Amino acid sequence: MSAISDINTMEGTAVILDEIVRQAYQCLECGRCTGSCPMVELFPNDFHPHHLLSDLTKDPEKVLKGYELWFCASCYKCNKRCPQALEYPYFIMQLRGLALAKNGVVPLRKAFSRIRTIIPFPVSFLSVCIHPERINLDPSIIDKMHRDHLSQKKKDKFPESGPKIAVVGSGPAGLMGAYELRKMGYRVSIFESQTNPGGMFSRAIPEYRLPLQIVLDEIENLQESGIEIRPNTTLGKDITLDQLLIQDFKAVLLASGAHSCKALGITGEDFEGVYTTLEFLEELKIKKKVINAKTVVVIGGGNTAMDAASAAMKYGAKEAFLLYRRTREEMPADMNEIREAEKNGVQIRYLEAPVGIHGVKSKFNQLECIKMELGEPDLTGRRRPVPVEGSNFILEADLLVIAIGEKPQIESFPEKIATGKDSTILVNPHSMETSIPGVFAAGDNVLGPATVPDAIIGARRAATGIDNYIKTS
């Protein structure tokens, strides 16, 4: 498909639109996109992925004028499930580029006014999910929406008498859960382990995608509705579940995310210059550290790995390599993220894996790697990588980021809680209640590393679950 830069010419625009419409005709109308879309659950009357596709075949110009286009959060679930393998989020990204060039920002503003009725941190949400930087959306437009949101926000007054609920974590899931519960009249306290609230918003999303100030502004705004945030308080360390219950909290929502980075299990992971993804992104974001490393190597094939590698390039690395042990076919990162990383100059090397981290005086300077080949498929259908014996080689670099996935910190969970694959908490899919009555969970600690909209819908369900629990017990 044509590159997005073609939008600048009339012919380019027509070609892109024609191609998208041609692909839209291939839709079998199975509904798997709509069924998997978290934004449909949040905005059932505004957004309908497969109907949008059929609208495209009928009148593409009308779609370009519509505000529906602005709801997709690019979570890629639809693409992963589409039997026709249509890359819906990529169509949407291209259509947004076309729509902006043709019809300006009015449809986006209309969508925004809907989004802010449901999501209490709408600008953070938009910045992360619609990737304004990829569709040439002027940052001043986002700024304007941010100012408008803060000034227009009605200072909601909710009753101060409801039962007390504790929320653990102030990331997207925690904030959403707290807001929903507050709207229902509960008194909500959020326990946050960090100094800054916001979870991954304020720790991991690179500044060029989401400025920290926007997050803090929006949270401050949210607090005015009567939500209390207690920073620097870690569950399991500073406070226990039992203590929460003694303090008269009637229910608990665990929204502590997935912050524990998986380790490679090879020598030298503790060397200077070796980072986990979260450490690396945090260094860049909070300590505003400029990379003085020339060569950065990122290990992993997920969206976070792409983000880390892209950020390395954006913040001053001369070159960034991304090592993935399988091929592009098996790569879990979304196509858009891979494209973006490549656009930022990241060099992706497939079928290579690290075997040793070397350095001088515990300072990393060499990565020993081995070539891989694909063997038989494993249970998830992905072909298992097998090392090619004797193919070891050395990669000279001065900064290493290990981005092979995150999981919830199981050590912070209450002991009795039932967990499943990769330390995730098992919950009732409707109420989000855990195996401990009165304790609910949502977000990455249930799903493993997932997306903002998935965290939001989980938290909304949990809020309803908690409400039902309190009313019936």
Add this chain to the structure above:
Amino acid sequence: MIEQENGELRIGVYVCHCGLNIAGSVDCEAVTEFARGLDDVVEASDNKYTCSDPGQDIIKNDIREHKLNRVVVASCTPRLHEPTFRKACEDAGLNPYLFEMANIRDQCSWVHLYDREGATAKAKDLVKMAVARARLLTPQYETEVPVTRKTLVVGGGVAGIQAALDLADQDYKVTLVEKEPSIGGKMAQIDKTFPTMDCSICILAPKMSEAGRHPNITLLTNSEVKEVSGYIGNFQIKVLKKARFVDEKECTACGDCADVCPVSMPNEFDVGLATRKAIYTPFAQAVPSAYIINMDDCLGDVPIACGKCVEKCEKNAINFDMPDELLELDVGTIIVATGIDVYDPTEMTEYGYRRYENVITSLEFERLINAGGPSGGHLIRPSDRQVPKTVGFIQCVGSRNEKKGNPYCSNVCCMNTIKDSLLIMEHWPDTKIKIFYLDIRAFGKGFEDLYKRSKSSGVMYIRGLPAEIKEDPRTKNLVIVSENTNTGKVEEHEVDMAILSVGLIPTKDSDVIQRLFTLSKTSDGFFMESHPKLKPVDAPTQGVFFAGCAEGPKDIKDSVTQASAAASRAGILMKAGKIKVEAITAVVNEDICNACGLCARVCPYNAIEVDTKNKIPAHVIEAACAGCGTCGAECRHEAITMRHFTDEQLLAQVDAVTEVDADKKIVAFCCNWCSYAGADFAGVSRMQYPPEVRIIRSMCSGRISEELVLHAFRRGAAAVLVAGCHLNDCHYIDANYQTKKRVEKLWKKLEKMGIDKDRLQLAWISAAEGEKFANQIKLMKGIIDKVSAREIKKTVEVLAV
């Protein structure tokens, strides 16, 4: 008799319109006019349908009236109508080998639909090439070979059983080879059949035992075909009969052995839902009705460890030292009935198969609801062995999916689910059944009735494929999330059990079968038939036929129908007892041959005898020669003539192509079985590609000698393509490895001579890869556009010597 070989050449050319199939894109009158102007052409006419009786009559009359001694028809592919026109010539007294065809439909009009000028110019060239070859044709006389009146049936599912029985009842000897310990196949695992709701094993078991005791059928279970050689009517087969460790004849299937066996393993027949012992019989109705030991599981290969079954067996039927046997068979025909496997949905992680206990596949369901199955026919859910009150079926799992599973429709899953829904309603009428579907395909006799019955019995059909299944960890109930595409609303349905209606996939070992019998596969991985409409059970390899799902997903009725058809096709061959083989074998001119032995070394069939020590010239064993022409291409002394595909004939075709505008043309040498058929397939599929290519057909790419390629370049051709079957898929065992070697040598040679080696392309294109052929020509169009006149001139000069 017509003067055929010597004297004046009198050629008749017949240009067919094929309705508008050809005439729509080719100016047939102009082509006819052009043909009339060619040397030695005494008669040329065009006709709406040359293959029709009146069309053939014109040819027959002209042969008599104009004393024609060569006939050229420009129409469709020789793979379709060459036999028709050869017969017409023969009827009129002309030797059928004096007939030649120009393929102006499949390889011209259909692939250049919108380029009338280009297509017409190409059609003229193709006619010119055919006439050039026709001039050099000589009469040939076919020899007859005997057909062994025995058949090998590979695969003992319902299709294999039916084919074996049909042939055995006609008094042919049949060997039925099955890799599992019992015949019966997938049908034996199924509970009921649609649309009649017959008990599957009840109707299959009598057929199984009939096959087991039929005097004309030899049953080889736990056996695999290892080697196939020979040709139609005269195949030699090697079958590995793996040791059963229990004497089939002695065993009474009393089961005492299994009672004492200490090893417990998942039972493959029950898809792992139940266990079996290391010594076992897969199911009660198994044929042969004898136990078998799986030595991987058995502890007794170290007899000190265990030998309980041996001690217990009163008939002394168990023998740990039983060896594998390699059996050799001579058969005249082969029926491939290797069936299918079912799709494993684990990779569709959103459905949680293997992660959630109560998500099962439709095949597991069959075992669960079967009275002979692990739960005695009680539908219970795995997590708590309770009868589910709500059941969800999910359709198209692994089917109609470009990403996971297969892009094709598996044909049987809709009806199977409809049947399953009725089975549940019959036993537990209060069950709530929800079927999530994309389309219900109820196309066969009685199918729609069954669908209506299911609907009217209260089964809910919800349009839309679920996006996800979630599990309630406490109750192990499942939540199916799905858009109801009729309302556009996303719904969540809580069910006690979800059944994934999994699709059918080619068997794991279909690659091995493909190689053994030199078959082709279509893009979906099933075996390709000789002609999709008119020869639907014939394999492209003569004497080999298909029955059942090996050729494509189908239900039991279609499998049985196809099995009887295959048996009938095989029977026709064997009834005659003999068959004419095409007169295309190699002939050695012993006066020129210097007994270097090269031909014998490259012959895939060991059909050439030569004594290099005593310098006794080479000699071809005609019955063994298949006519690939590899020897002819290798012979440095031009001592070998390939009948009907002589050097002179092929060179004359090259000359004809390169007479005008050679520098704008691609000369393509395509093998009859794969790449020529692939080019035809591009035509049938109307895949458009540039008209610069001229295809010259040979039986095998191994026939294409160095000289043929160099001659094309010498004549100024812009590029040359040599195309054959994929390596390991060669219809002449491995002759295309010689092609590969030869082309690689040529590349070096061209480079040395300063000729761009990209101008010679080698491609492996199967009969199913029309798109690949079209893409190859598009690629080569780019190459010829870049070749300069100077470069071509230089090439001609370098090669002129």
